Amino acid sequence: MPAPPPAPWPVSQDLAALAGRARSLSRGDAGLAGLAAALLRIQPVARELERRPGPPPGGAEAPALHAWLAELGAAVADAEDLLDDLDRRRLAGPAISSCVGAALRGPGRKLRRLAERLDCVRDGSERLPLGRAAGCGVRSPNRVTGSVLAERRVFGRDQVCDDIVGRLVGDGEEICRPVAPVVAVVGHGGMGKTVLAQCVYNDARIQEYFDLRAWICVWDRLDEAELTREILQSTGGADDTSYDDSLEMLQEKLGEVVASKRFFLVLDDVWNDEGKTELQNRSVWNKVLAPLNSAAIGSRILVTTRMKLVAEVLNAAYVITLDGLKVADCLLLLKETVLSGETMDFPPELLEFGRAIAAKVKGSPLATRVIGEMLRNTRSTRKWRAMMDTEICDNIIISSLQLSYQHLPGHLQRCFAYCSIFPTTWRFNRHKLVKMWIALGFVQPPTEGKRLEDLGYKYFDDLLSRSFFGSANKDHQTYYFLDDLMHILAQRFSARDCMKINEDIPVVIPPTIRHLSVSTDYLPQLKGKYRLGRLRTLLVLRSSSLPSSHFPSKLLAKFKNLRVLDLSESDIAELPETIGQLVHLHYLAFCSMTNKLPKSIYRLQYLEVLPVLLFQDNHPGGAGKFATVKNLKTCYGN
Known part of the structure; x- marks a missing residue:
């Protein structure tokens, strides 16, 4: 599983500041003014290309885009060095600071070449084999999870599952809140948050305690009306013909559906909207969850997320940080996946390789499962030995984590x-x-x-x-x-x-x-x-x-x-x-x-x-x- 080429980190945010420095140093110098103008010309192009979602691994556009971004990064670094040098000369003493022109005689040619270089990079962006820009979004809209537990067995999560169920159905004193108290599960991508939530959702104690349950995968949907509509659909409390109603109508219907019922809602895979302030994100969720005021005491919400910030925005009363599996549990999961759940014995000649793989997956259930599927129904020691390669394990892990990075500003x-x-x-x-x-x-x-x-x-x-x-x-x-x-x-x-x-x-x-x-x-x-x-x-x-x-x-x-x-x-x-x-x-x-x-x-x-x-x-x-x-x-x- 080859890793995609590493992309240079963003530099577009530096361009305006560097242009401002060039202008402040120029004092009428054409070279510095030209550099400032070139920096500002390339800024919108750089910002747009940096905001694109990562190209698919192996795609023809990935090397070209990364090469373009690397070329821009090198030019920005050289511009920073040159401006630092000019600034130092200006501060060096009265003889130079009184006449910046004297300081610029040497670097004048460098300034012109650097401005031309930036313009050349800008022109090169038009030749990139890229499709339509995707704006700020970095996540696929096709991500959907459901409440049905697809795993035959879940390893290493019994204790945390019992802990969460206890928090949800416990007879402890009810916390006074305007909506149902929130329990949040926070963990990195691939840690099994969704599987854990499915275990909880389908637990017999949960089914017995709650009158009504609903599951929605939030993913990339942070619109109040759409989220309310999703919850209504999951409860089965309204027919499809009513789903085009306004937010007010949808919330009124949801309030009627959950009224006086002990309601359990799972919000799976919740992300923070980086385009909104924390106050705006809180406002979205306050509106979405407001109809739950009519639910009976004892109603609960379970949230899964990669971000502690989401738990804070939702005012979670209890937060569980989901760590990686122990090596022994990774080995059990690897065996289960390789054998497809069959009861046959694990080949003893492969056990040593299995232990090494279990130690290299960093506790990630997803990485363990992917490698297990790659090794399913094979006893080839050569293939098993290849899977011990740290780079292969790391690439699988990265594929589950990279969305978290790409979602960052x-x-x-x-x-x-x-x-x-x-x-x-x-x-x-x-x-x-x-x-x-x-x-x-x-x-x-x-x-x-x-x-x-x-x-x-x-x-x-x-x-x-x-x-x-x-x-x-x-x-x-x-x-x-x-x-x-x-x-x-x-x-x-x-x-x-x-x-x-x-x-x-x-x-x-x-x-x-x-x-x-x-x-x-x-x-x-x-x-x-x-x-x-x-x-x-x-x-x-x-x-x-x-x-x-x-x-x-x-x-x-x-x-x-x-x-x-x-x-x-x-x-x-x-x-x-x-x-x-x-x-x-x-x-x-x-x-x-x-x-x-x-x-x-x-x-x-x-x-x-x-x-x-x-x-x-x-x-x-x-x-x-x-x-x-x-x-x-x-x-x-x-």
């Missing part, structure tokens, strides 16, 4: 995908990650009265509420993480832009990579494998075999376009004077053993520094505070 897609450069066990610090996003220009310029940091925190919280990050508490502190499935997803959609190099993997780094994490023992090998001037992020991690306390001086000077340098998880305690040549550096985090910074660092005008522990005693802000280069001298007394 573009600015959140990039922020999430960037997280793939961190190790799988990384505990994210919300403040540090937001500072990185800001340093890289991922956070769009805020409206008046808002700080970039506040907008960056909102980005993070939006990803958290959409279940892309998990959270946990330890030692009275909250930390955040990507689970295994989200790591796979982030890697899939950042493959052109981000790379994580493990200690034992010799690699050649593709020229499109802009964000990189390496261990200290791999640093010296970078120069021969990559044009280092392309990098925007370098995350250096401690090596288990070869600790290093210093950064090679000549190597550091090569990272001329670096924005983010994070050494906080390495052994590097000494920085060379060549760091002063990293004129675009915005973010520096260094290890707690560092006791002195080179004086050249004070020349870096954009830089903010995060000392992990260094400022605890000699800086009034305490540990973990950011400092600009302007106050570093105060901290160090240099």
Whole structure:
């Protein structure tokens, strides 16, 4: 099952901001004005193409579209570098800032070529073999689920099913709410939320307790009248000839159908409408569920969704997070699928392969079932061994998760995908990650009265509420993480832009990579494998075999376009004077053993520094505070 080519992350949101920077620097310069105009000309084209749903794997249009988006991304990166360089020259001193023309003599030709390049990319969009644009929608309208349980056996969900049924039919005190209390099941794609809801819906205790049941698959239907009509159809309480009525008439009929009855409603596969505000989404559901006020006490609603935000919008009284299956349950499901439910013994010569596959599917029932169907009725050890391939498992998992990513707004897609450069066990610090996003220009310029940091925190919280990050508490502190499935997803959609190099993997780094994490023992090998001037992020991690306390001086000077340098998880305690040549550096985090910074660092005008522990005693802000280069001298007394 080959994976579709990875698409570059969106850059259309950067174009207007870059055009604004070019205009502010121009002061009548034709080259900068021309670049600004070219950026604005291509913006609507880029925005439209980025909003298209992903091309089908193997389709002729996929490579062409991805190549076009990659070419645009490279041009935008070059424009950003050039504008940063001009801005630095303008700020360098009175001699240059008083006459921007002097600063522009050298880059003038680059500006003209870059504008021509952007126009050429724009013209190239007309030759893309694409059909009609699909706007913002990323989901197929053909998705339908029903209440009938198609599975012969459901593995590993007995306890959670009993828990949900207990919540729905329990004799506990009724919560005072304007509509029936909501129980929400939240989980990633392919985790079996629908199957679990079917188990609950068909449980004998549910059938006995409720007078009336209804099931609707919400999927891409978020219109009040359509949803109300769907519920009416599911209850069987109105004939088909009445379904063209207004929303008011439909709601009146639904209220009559459920009146004084203990009603159970399943809303399967609910998504947040990203085109509406949270308040607007709440308003939609308040209208849809309002007729249930006439239902009897004890009525309940069960919701399945990929997004914690949906549970919040629906005011869920109880939320169950559906995690992956245990390896043992995946193996049972694999056997069941391979044998088609027959009672024959599982071939012992294939058991070892089966255990390996069960361990690689990351707890995904969908991936397990798909692989089982691919292996059905075959005893070929060659085919079973092939299915142990991690890439095959990952591709199947990605197919069930990619809609979650494609549903995200573009600015959140990039922020999430960037997280793939961190190790799988990384505990994210919300403040540090937001500072990185800001340093890289991922956070769009805020409206008046808002700080970039506040907008960056909102980005993070939006990803958290959409279940892309998990959270946990330890030692009275909250930390955040990507689970295994989200790591796979982030890697899939950042493959052109981000790379994580493990200690034992010799690699050649593709020229499109802009964000990189390496261990200290791999640093010296970078120069021969990559044009280092392309990098925007370098995350250096401690090596288990070869600790290093210093950064090679000549190597550091090569990272001329670096924005983010994070050494906080390495052994590097000494920085060379060549760091002063990293004129675009915005973010520096260094290890707690560092006791002195080179004086050249004070020349870096954009830089903010995060000392992990260094400022605890000699800086009034305490540990973990950011400092600009302007106050570093105060901290160090240099």
